[in-house]
Amino acid sequence: MDQELRESYRILEKRLFHEGRIVTPSFNAKNNMFPFFQAIGLKPFLTLNKPICPIFVVEFYHSLEVKRNEEDIPYIEFKLGQFTFTLTPSRLSQILKTPHALETFYTSEWSLNSLDDHANSNYFGPKHDIVKMAITTLRTTRAQLLRDLNKLYIDDIHPDLKGWELFFKETFFCFIDKRNKVKACTAYMLYYLTIGRKFKFTSIIIYRMEEVIKKRKGLMPFAILLTRLYNNILDTNPQAIVPIARFTYNEHVIDPLDIL
Structure with a gap:
């Protein structure tokens, strides 16, 4: 890839959603990932392969706030229209199907x-x-x-x-x-x-989200993972989706439910 084309892709990367890496059966087999991910409770991440709802991801990050309780444990709040959602790490673990272990860590640094x-x-x-x-x-x-x-x-x-x-x-x-x-x-x-050994991945997600919204630039991460949150809201509180459920694109009405 020549330098000009490479730079054009890098510019695009900084403006896109970051869906994540989809794991194919051949990649899973080659890297023998299944038993290891099963042992630490992250097996569901090997089956992430759902379309995203772009407008939900945008609305989510637009209103997202990372707060902390009296024990300094982070949790998230975000809004959809007039509805406000508060999700603790334990509740987010249930929705995203991640292990709710005790140990958690996150750092953006490179050196051990x-x-x-x-x-x-x-x-x-x-x-x-x-x-x-x-x-x-x-x-x-x-x-x-x-x-x-x-x-x-x-x-x-x-x-x-x-x-x-x-x-x-x-x-x-x-x-x-x-x-x-x-x-x-x-x-x-x-x-x-x-x-x-299990660790609390949900808290790592929250720390990473906090880092992203503080910088106010770069990719919007966890797009595919947020599909699970979107589907959970559809199942438990569908009226909250109404403000973003229909939008226009090139004069055609698009329903995000169709792409899910």
């Missing part, structure tokens, strides 16, 4: 050292060396040996885990920047996956 002073550092569990030993291969080239030991790159990750790393990045965090590097919290997610 950044986790040492993190507010939730007690949840990161083992020392960094144990994590690196479990998910990486030995560095052999001169370029690799000159790197910071606490910053991981894609070519550091064990070949069997590269598919998982891609899936976490695309579906869980919806990152497109620095594709050759691995986020610190992604490294721990890979480690937890390999040892079958």
